[in-house]
Amino acid sequence: MNRTLTPVLTATAALAATLAVAAALLALGGHSPGAVFAALLRGAFGTWDRFFSFTLVRATPLLLTGLAVALAFKARVWNIGAEGQLHAGALAGVAVAILLPVHSPLLVLPATLAAAAAAGALWAAVPAAMKTRMGVGEVITTLLMNFVAVFLAQFLVQGPLQEPRGVFNQTDEIPLAARLPALLPDTRLHLGFLLGIVIAVALWLYLTRTPGGFRLRAVGASPRAAEVSGRFRAGPVVWLAFLTSGAIAGLAGWIQVAGVTHRMYEGLSPGWGYTAIAVALLARLNPLAVVVTAIVFGALSAGGGAMQREAGVPEVWVRGIEALVILAVLTVDRSWQVLAGGGSRD
Amino acid sequence: MNHPPTTATLLALLATLACNVDRKQDDVPATDPPTPHVALLTSGPVSDAGWHAGAYEGLQLIGDSLGFEVSHQQTRTPAEFDEAFISYAEDGYGLIFGHGFEYQDAASRAGEQYPDVTFVVSGGSRPSANVVPLLFHLNEASYLAGMAAGAVTAAGIVGMVGGVEIPTAKGTFVAFEAGVKAVRADAAVLETFTGDWYDPSAAKEAAAAQLRQGADVLIHNLDAASFGFFQAVREAREGGSEAWAFGMNRDQNDVAPDVIVGSAVINIPAMFLRTATAWRDGTLGGVAEYAGLRVGAVEFVPNPAQEGVIPPEALARIDEARQAIIAGELEVPRIEYLEPEDDDPPSP
Numbered sequence: 001m002n003r004t005l006t007p008v009l010t011a012t013a014a015l016a017a018t019l020a021v022a023a024a025l026l027a028l029g030g031h032s033p034g035a036v037f038a039a040l041l042r043g044a045f046g047t048w049d050r051f052f053s054f055t056l057v058r059a060t061p062l063l064l065t066g067l068a069v070a071l072a073f074k075a076r077v078w079n080i081g082a083e084g085q086l087h088a089g090a091l092a093g094v095a096v097a098i099l100l101p102v103h104s105p106l107l108v109l110p111a112t113l114a115a116a117a118a119a120g121a122l123w124a125a126v127p128a129a130m131k132t133r134m135g136v137g138e139v140i141t142t143l144l145m146n147f148v149a150v151f152l153a154q155f156l157v158q159g160p161l162q163e164p165r166g167v168f169n170q171t172d173e174i175p176l177a178a179r180l181p182a183l184l185p186d187t188r189l190h191l192g193f194l195l196g197i198v199i200a201v202a203l204w205l206y207l208t209r210t211p212g213g214f215r216l217r218a219v220g221a222s223p224r225a226a227e228v229s230g231r232f233r234a235g236p237v238v239w240l241a242f243l244t245s246g247a248i249a250g251l252a253g254w255i256q257v258a259g260v261t262h263r264m265y266e267g268l269s270p271g272w273g274y275t276a277i278a279v280a281l282l283a284r285l286n287p288l289a290v291v292v293t294a295i296v297f298g299a300l301s302a303g304g305g306a307m308q309r310e311a312g313v314p315e316v317w318v319r320g321i322e323a324l325v326i327l328a329v330l331t332v333d334r335s336w337q338v339l340a341g342g343g344s345r346d
Numbered sequence: 347m348n349h350p351p352t353t354a355t356l357l358a359l360l361a362t363l364a365c366n367v368d369r370k371q372d373d374v375p376a377t378d379p380p381t382p383h384v385a386l387l388t389s390g391p392v393s394d395a396g397w398h399a400g401a402y403e404g405l406q407l408i409g410d411s412l413g414f415e416v417s418h419q420q421t422r423t424p425a426e427f428d429e430a431f432i433s434y435a436e437d438g439y440g441l442i443f444g445h446g447f448e449y450q451d452a453a454s455r456a457g458e459q460y461p462d463v464t465f466v467v468s469g470g471s472r473p474s475a476n477v478v479p480l481l482f483h484l485n486e487a488s489y490l491a492g493m494a495a496g497a498v499t500a501a502g503i504v505g506m507v508g509g510v511e512i513p514t515a516k517g518t519f520v521a522f523e524a525g526v527k528a529v530r531a532d533a534a535v536l537e538t539f540t541g542d543w544y545d546p547s548a549a550k551e552a553a554a555a556q557l558r559q560g561a562d563v564l565i566h567n568l569d570a571a572s573f574g575f576f577q578a579v580r581e582a583r584e585g586g587s588e589a590w591a592f593g594m595n596r597d598q599n600d601v602a603p604d605v606i607v608g609s610a611v612i613n614i615p616a617m618f619l620r621t622a623t624a625w626r627d628g629t630l631g632g633v634a635e636y637a638g639l640r641v642g643a644v645e646f647v648p649n650p651a652q653e654g655v656i657p658p659e660a661l662a663r664i665d666e667a668r669q670a671i672i673a674g675e676l677e678v679p680r681i682e683y684l685e686p687e688d689d690d691p692p693s694p
Contacts, residue, residue, distance in 0.1 A: 043433070054429050154541070158511075167471075167513050167683045168447065188428065260425045263451075270422040305426060308419040309433055315391065315420035 010282065010332055015296070018328040022321045029317065036311040043306020044299035053188040054305070057260060059298025061086070061269070063196040064252030065276030066294050068120075068245040070285040071203055075241035076220040081127060081142025082249040083273025084149035085120040089250025090257050091153055092119030094171050094264040095161060097178035108177040112254060120250015121243040123149060128242035132235050138242075146273065154266050161264065170265035180259040190259030196291070199248060203287040216241060249273065278326050300325060383415045383439040384408050384622060387430050389446055391420060394544075396569045396595050397614075401445040401468070404618025411619055412626065427452035435460040441625045443468070443618065447512065447683075453477050464625055466635075468614075469514050471685045473634045479684065480621060482514065483638030484595070485521035486671050487610035488565070489678040490646035490664050491592045492525020494608055495563045496533055497660035498590055499526075505536040505556030505564040507575055509543035515567045517681040518594065518610065522565055524679045528667070529660065536561055546574025553578035557589055565592035565610075576602035590655065599649040607655050608648040617643040634684060640672050 023033035044055045065082040072079035093116040102108055127141035154169075156162075163172045180190040207213035218226045219237040227234050252272065257264055279297055283289035304318035384405065392402035402418060409416040417439070419430050427449055434442050435456060444453050445468045453465040457477040470479030495504050504526050506519045523535045536556045540548040549571035553564055557578065566575045575591070576598075582589040583605060593599060593609030617637045624630040637643035646664065648656060656664075670676035 053432070057425065057429075165683075165685075167681075169510070169512070173451075256425070260428075261423075265424070265448075268423070302429070305419060305421070305430060306433065309385070309417050309430065309437070312417070 014328040014332040015325060017332060018321070018325045021328070022324055025320075026313070026317070031311060031313055031317075036307055036313055039306045039310035039313075040300075040303035042303075042310065044303035046306075049187060050302065052184055054302035055295065055299045056189050056193050057298075058301045059294045060190075060193045060196055060259070061252045061256050061272045062275055062279050062297050063193070063291060063294035064199070064255065065249050065272050066279035066283065066290040067196070067200055067203060067287055068247075068249035068252065069276045070280035070283060070287055070290050071207075071248070072241050072245035073280060074207065074220045074285045075216045075237060076223060077128075077131075077238055077241045077245065078137075078139045079124065079127075079142050079242065079245050079249075080139055080277070081124065081145045081246070081273070082252070082276050083269060083271065084142070084146035085123045085246045085249035086253035086256075086269055086273050087146075087149035087153045088123040088253070089116035089120040090253030090264055090268055091149075091156060091161070092116050092250070093178075093254030094174060094257055097174040097258070098161070098172060103175065103177050105177045105181075108175070109180070109258075112178050112258065113251060116250045116254030117247035118250070120253070121247040123250065124242045124246025128239055131242075132238055153264070153268070157265055163263075168265075171263045173262050174258065178258055179262060180255065188260070190255075192255035192259040195251070195255065196294075199251075200287045200291050207287065212240075249276075281330075282326075381413060381415050382441065382626065383417070383434075383437070384441045384443070385416070385430075385434040385439045386418045386443045386445060387421050387427065387449060388418070389421055389448055390543075390569070392418065394570050396572075397543075398445065398569075400596065400612065400614030401443065401618065404615035405443070407615045407619050408622045412622060414622065424448065424452060428455060431456035431465065432459070435463045440464065441466065441622060443621075444470075447471060447514070450479070464630055466621055466630075469512075470634070471683050473632065473684075476631055478621075478630055478632075479634040480617065480637055481634050481684070482612050482614075482617070482643060483636065483678070483680065484514070484610060484612045484644050485517045485680045486639045486678045487612070487644040487646045488518040488594070489521040489525040489528075489671075490668055491565060491594075491608060491610040492522035492527075493529045493664050493667060494525075494646070494648070494656045494660060495522070495565065495590075495592060496526040496529030497657055497663075498607055498655060499530065499533060499561075499563040500588060501560050501562045502530060502532060503534045503536065503559070503561040505553070505559075505561035506538070507549055507552045507556065507564065507566045507568065508537070508539040509549075509568045509571060510541055511539040513681040513683040515539075517679075518567050519565075520679045520681060522610075525667075529663070540568075540571070542571060543569035544571055546571045546577070548574070550574035550578045554582075557582045557587070562588060563590045563592070563607075565594060567594050569595075572598065572601070576605055579605045597647050599647060599651065603649060603651040606649045607652055608646060611645045611647050613643055613645065617641070638671075639668065640674075 026033045026036050045051050068082050093112040096112045096115040127138045130136040130141050131138045157171055158169045161171045163170055180192050183189045183191055183194055215232055215237050219234045223234040279293045283293040300322055307313045307318050386401055386405040388398040388401055390398045392398045405416045408414050421427055421430050431452055441464050443466045447469040449467050450470045450472055453467045454472055454477055457465050457474055465477045466480055468480045473479055508515045519537055526533045538552040540552050542548055549568050553575045566572050579589050579591040590607045591605045593606050595612050597611045598609045599606050
């Protein structure tokens with residue numbers, strides 16, 4: 001219980017510290033901090049609709065990529081490639097949705113989700129193979145695979161997957177059968193958010209309640225020790241972490257298309273795969289806490305939009321404040337660890 | 347749990363702030379504002395001295411000239427487009443500009459949801475009762491620039507460097523090429539798209555490559571990357587070759603007065619003001635708005651610092667063509683991207 005709650009409090013305290021610094025900066029820049037923060041809160045939580053349609057919709061891709069990163073990091077697999085796996089998943093989902101000659105949602109939805117997960121896993125399989133077979137560091141390989149995926153997406157939406165008119169660099173709209181239904185009526189919140197919650201709970205159960213989860217955490221704590229103990233080999237565990245992480249990130253991409261944008265285009269993601277690292281670390285890699293931190297980031301981003309609209313704060317300021325929050329979180333998190341006498345590392 | 351007291355302090359601080367914020371919120375006037383509210387969405391920074399800056403200037407112009415309340419949001423992904431349209435519509439904004447073709451889908455969706463709000467999409471493709479594509483016919487000004495280029499080129503080779511290959515950008519090049527060939531039928535035309543509006547080094551490289559292939563007059567359709575493009579032409583001139591450049595989108599004659607012959611200019615602020623005025627008068631909606639030479643939304647502006655580079659007889663021909671375009675006697679080639687009205691139900 002403690003482990004779940006601590007990250008939540010970390011997030012809250014960091015937010016408060018950031019508010020103080022940001023307020024000073026905003027005042028210097030000629031903006032009224034009160035009005036700006038009021039806009040932020042209104043944008044993120046002002047009405048139920050804003051919370052469901054804005055904050056939770058924005059939190060969904062961060063939730064899924066955050067879970068992907070948390071799982072990988074838990075196994076000491078430094079997957080920086082969620083961004084690329086997300087693109088791979090989105091492309092595969094769109095391709096299946098557009099090319100599959102079936103129009104029943106009962107078939108199309110599972111098929112597209114499976115394709116997206118498989119593509120994400122495949123994208124992660126390349127760095128996994130390079131790590132386990134050749135000992136190539138995955139920080140570099142997963143990062144580089146991101147560029148390959150982003151450029152592949154650029155090429156596909158200008159070429160083979162481009163809308164039939166061939167005018168804009170985007171795919172056609174996906175058929176109705178491939179779209180994720182709304183989770184709540186009259187909101188933009190879609191089934192993908194629920195799927196993210198289900199995956200979070202499943203990962204948490206897996207990590208804490210199963211032998212497989214124990215092995216994964218053991219390898220994460222010390223791959224050498226796990227090997228030396230002679231009970232199992234680290235290789236398969238690393239593979240499993242890579243593939244599952246990639247699959248979840250792949251789902252994130254397709255779910256964004258199926259639930260929100262309904263087509264694929266260049267620049268689908270504003271860097272969710274990278275923000276996911278902050279989301280996962282802030283949650284101390286605990287899948288249940290990732291749900292909370294993803295919502296915090298979603299709220300921050302939805303509130304950022306309102307800061308522009310209602311308080312006239314330029315976008316660069318908004319992003320600066322978002323960055324301040326991340327810094328504040330890391331600072332508060334670290335100081336708690338020190339104050340608590342070292343603290344645990346998970 | 348054994349957290350230091352700072353936690354409690356910070357939480358208390360946050361709570362206090364939240365309470366303050368709640369009280370503030372009550373002071374904000376409710377809906378039904380007496381002055382019309384106009385909003386603008388851009389997908390890039392309004393500090394780009396180009397496409398987005400022009401829209402922002404237009405918004406300010408609407409505020410200053412018509413006394414409307416104005417607001418702007420920079421949005422990054424289409425998921426945010428929907429959100430911003432909805433928020434503005436909910437907050438009582440009656441006219442919302444989405445500055446780029448990329449806003450079309452979201453505007454169509456929001457248009458269905460908010461029939462009393464008018465959505466204007468710069469370069470949009472699907473008009474409806476309250477969704478109005480604003481079609482900038484920059485190709486008309488680009489055609490005139492092409493005629494100037496055809497008269498200026500000694501080698502008979504002209505080059506065009508674009509950012510992302512979208513129909514509006516492509517359209518300016520199609521027209522430029524036609525303008526060149528109207529003056530000099532045997533001219534060769536080179537075309538490169540770098541894939542990036544904002545990357546000056548890619549633009550510089552592409553321009554330099556065209557200069558190496560013998561082109562001596564270049565035009566671009568770039569955003570902030572145009573600085574690299576002009577640098578390439580400047581370096582060619584410093585290397586002793588008689589190369590010239592044309593500006594695009596903004597009047598760039600003062601950006602690189604030493605190399606620019608003239609600019610194909612799009613007057614976004616004037617067009618925005620015109621659109622907002624039509625909206626106020628209730629004459630906006632149902633069809634796409636033409637924004638070309640005839641309404642002063644685009645223009646070809648020779649660089650006063652390089653007077654004489656374009657021969658006087660060429661200038662006379664350009665002016666003739668200009669009049670013909672305005673009179674509707676000369677149709678400038680363009681890329682058609684307007685769609686018939688949607689039969690598909692828009693996605694929820």
